[in-house]
Amino acid sequence: MAAAALDPRSIVKELGVTALIIGALTLTVVGFHIKDIPGGISLETRLMDVLAAVIVGVVGRGWLILLRHGRPVPVYATAFPIAALLLVGLLSETLFGAGGASLKAYLPFQAAIVQWIVTITTLGFGIAALVRRRQLIADARHPESVSGDETFMDRVSAGVQHSSLPLGIGMFVIAAVFPFLPFVNLQHLDIGVLVLTYIMLGWGLNIVVGLAGLLDLGYVAFYAVGAYSFALLASPDSPLLAELGIQQGLSFWVCLPIAGFMAAMAGVTLGFPVLRLRGDYLAIVTLGFGEMIRVVLQNFYSLTKGPDGISNIPPPTIFGYSTQPKMDDVTMQNTTDFHQWVGWKFDQVDTTIFLFYIILVMALVTNFFTLRVRKLPVGRAWEALREDEIACRSLGINPTNTKLTAFGLGAMFGGFAGSFFATRQTFVSPESFTFIESAVILAIVVLGGFGSQIGVVVAAIVLIGLPELFRELQEYRMLFFGASMVIIMLWRPRGLLAHREPTIRLHSLRRGRRDPATAEAGR
Amino acid sequence: MTALLSVEHLTMRFGGLVAIDDVSFSANDAEITAIIGPNGAGKTTVFNCLTGFYKPTVGRLHLAKGGEEWLLERMEGFRIARDAGVGRTFQNIRLFPKMTVLENLIVAQHNKLMRASGYTVRGLFGLGYKKAEYDAVDLARYWLEKIGLVDRADDDAESLPYGDQRRLEIARAMCTEPILLCLDEPAAGLNPRESAALNDLLLDIKKEQKIGLLLIEHDMSVVMRISDHIIVLDHGKKISDGDPEAVRNDPAVIRAYLGEEEDEDLPEIVAQDLGEIDARPKGGDPERPS
Structure with missing residues (x-):
């Protein structure tokens, strides 16, 4: 597996910057909330949400860094358990009845929709890490198929187009x-x-x-x-x-x-x-x-x-x-x-x-x-x-x-x-x-x-x-x-899933592309 | 035998500029006719008139084959390609870059396939279209074998090397099954080996397809080796017309185009002028009064 060296100093710097930016943004946007009270308005602080946002941001950034350096194993090893915990928390009422509702208080953020987004994103990280691992193994086996120009999303787009039928x-x-x-x-x-x-x-x-x-x-x-x-x-x-x-x-x-x-x-x-x-x-x-x-x-x-x-x-x-x-x-x-x-x-x-x-x-x-x-x-x-x-x-x-x-x-x-x-x-x-x-x-x-x-x-x-x-x-x-x-x-300036699939092929995809003997028209 | 293409008194003016001035020539079936001339001589303009991109100011463009006749100057561009069967390539390659090599060749057979698919109506339900598509792929494969690109049939056209793109463009024009193929500088930018391969391809097209080829070319190694007939233009006028040997020895051509280094072929007056310049005293400006 191609795992580039991780430089601890640059990582700490990157995470720190992420935490600072998210902290500064959320403090102003989410941190203070104007509330109507009888006889005027009052300012309410939601510092726990700010803290949660910073933690979520730093963890996500950390996973991105790991993925970028070709180390997907720790990502899915942590993402799946966290996602599972969040899911248990979100579904606590359905799982444990009314008594489980108290578990919800431990979840970050107040709005249910935000909690769901965080959970789904975490799951997404886990799945992305698994996909990446499979790719790295495939690349290691066939180094000649690795193309430098293609980004991750190009391959995703091509994959989506190839498996468009299922x-x-x-x-x-x-x-x-x-x-x-x-x-x-x-x-x-x-x-x-x-x-x-x-x-x-x-x-x-x-x-x-x-x-x-x-x-x-x-x-x-x-x-x-x-x-x-x-x-x-x-x-x-x-x-x-x-x-x-x-x-x-x-x-x-x-x-x-x-x-x-x-x-x-x-x-x-x-x-x-x-x-x-x-x-x-x-x-x-x-x-x-x-x-x-x-x-x-x-x-x-x-x-x-x-x-x-x-x-x-x-x-x-x-x-x-x-x-x-x-x-x-x-x-x-x-x-x-x-x-x-x-x-x-x-x-x-x-x-x-x-x-x-x-x-x-x-x-x-x-x-x-x-x-x-x-x-x-x-x-x-x-x-x-x-x-x-x-x-x-x-x-x-x-x-x-x-x-x-x-x-x-x-x-x-x-x-x-x-x-x-x-x-x-x-x-x-x-x-x-x-x-x-x-x-x-x-x-x-x-x-x-x-x-x-x-x-x-x-x-x-x-x-x-x-x-x-x-x-x-x-x-x-x-x-x-x-x-x-x-x-x-x-x-993705050309669109999320921009990949053009040819309308007709001379060589079938499955049987290897450099084989002129296996011609297949149509499809 | 009547000529495949006869151009009579073709004149093209852009405002005050006369790009082509009363040019007449003819091109025969199963022959390679080359149009040569220095830059700006009007070669590409002749092509653009022939293929309907420009409407000639004056002149008649008469195409005849197998008892059928077309007057190209009266037809729209796409009809010249579709009905009269004039294929062309471009000086700066115009492939469909994001489509595959095979798709480029299939698009060239558009009109045939369009009829087979019942102008899309029947094709939507897949009635009788499959066979036509197989035939189209077979024709495409035939040309891919000719230009040696069978292996790359499913790659995007833009990913091909320059020389292959040139040959693909010729193959694409041939897939329209033309009776006259116009090639605008097919050898431009090719190295000697690719250029030789191109010669073989063009001679092969002439021999196997028995169609007329008309080409504009700067590369004399291509022109002199493969042409049956050469037309020389200079400043919009035809200055010579004949087989390669005759054109090579035509003093007008040598003067305009080939013979700039050969002093003895220059007209006497020019040689005298040159001699005077050489004989001029080096020390000072002879014009200035002392």
Whole structure:
């Protein structure tokens, strides 16, 4: 094993600096807490938390130093027991009943979420140390395979891409059983639906930005077109239906494809004039287009009801039966709803679970589409266009059509997601489609790693799911959001899981790569 | 026999600058035609007109093979490659750097595969596309064997050495199955051994594929050895046209390009001027009145 010498003086210095920085930061941010008391405010000190933060920081830094010097054994030897102790403390109430609650007092920090993060991070260190040890052993056996340019995360990214099939299936299973896990409540389900919506948007935008390399800052426009198309067709309050003399809104399953089609048309229409632009110029124009759509929605009162928005959008139906108790729009009689039809009691959780599965399926369709199309000529042409447009022209690839398909298909999935948004919220208004939405979706794609499907999932969970879970930390969650962006940009400027897997191989990976006799096409 | 490509009265002006001035030449099938000339002679501009990157100001670019005819000056760039079958390489290599060697060669067969995949619609469901992809891989493998890069087929194109990248670019252009291949300085930056390997590759393409090759080249060892026909441009004008032997001995060419060191071939007036400069007194400036 390659274990570089440890210099005790530099280590003490590094740990000391870490302790100082964390101490200074937490003392000001966490150490003093302003509290309302009757007749004024008082300052409360939380020095124990500061101390805990410093200890946690120093221990973590120490482990990092050990990992860096190729000594993973002491890391996992300590990380796993500590993680186990923390877990026992956190689960003390469930493990030992009410009497165990006193154990909780020994845990560092007060907020449960912070305690969980510390525990999970500790576990993560243990697992990272184990992985590192396996790598060191493998490297020692095959020294020629060690490449100096690759960082640890490059290898992780490559590993994730190579094992994307089991990982994807694992994630799918987790998502599929998620609504039925014991601790999941309505709030978690709502967050799950939200995260899946953003995952779908991320995957849709990934076609445009990740594969075709067209920087689109106005993706929310297609989301809005989808949502409004859906609302105008599905809501009984819609001015469009009123104009046409239709009293009953159309069904979810009819409106969904129409909304997707409308968004795709919007994508192609926008694409025609702007796709001759490249890079930053394209970004600016798409940004402008995104804002234009919003302004149009706000001012086209006769069609969109402007800032009032369109309400009363029905939730998805099953075989024509509504999933919410509702009155018939024409006869004003109570209709037979799905829960009555199958003889269940109405429960908001059940309808949310239904929504959860709808968006899960929609997101998976987006994913399979992208994975499939990457291996088709049009997907390769997108990637080639991203690499070099002039070379593409010299090979007879029509750049305009190819870009338009990417733009249109990306917009179509944005439109589908918009339809889902409309039906979930039962209300759309221009406020939901501001530039910040585009920025968040783009951030998911960029942070996840251009073109990486699993990266989008991880980034959506980190950027959407965690801030929602962190609501109890109030404004600190935005600090966390910003910090995670800065860290990823410094550490992995090309995205968390940026690793491009070839769409086709001449030599099979498994049978050794320098063997021309074992040719395998496809896969 | 009619020529594969005939360029008639090609003129290209950029504002007031005349980059190509009334150039006419022709290139035959299964022959290597070289365009040479000093820097700035307009060679690459001719290529860019041929491949649709520029629209010529005046002139006709006529391509004919097997009874079909195309007027290149009226076609968009990608159509020239797709419909007329004109492949090209670039002076500064333009591979798809982050894609693998094999993917580079598969992308070149885009239009064929696009049809096989039913313009993506059928391909999404995997109907009848697999066979077309196998054939595409077979063609790619054929060219990888020609350029000796089978072992590196799954590596990123940017990780190849310079000489291999040059040959990969030629192989990529050949994967579009062109009837005319335009090579813009294929030997630039190659060492003598790589340059010799390139000669073999080009001669092999000529012999096996029976297509026309048009190349711009500075490296005379390449040009003189492999060309069947040479066109010399200088300052946008054609100054010579013929087989290598004729061009080598053409005084106009020697004056413009090859013969700068050979005093006896300089026009008399120039030689006189040079003689005067040499004969000038060394001590002072003869212009200054004393």
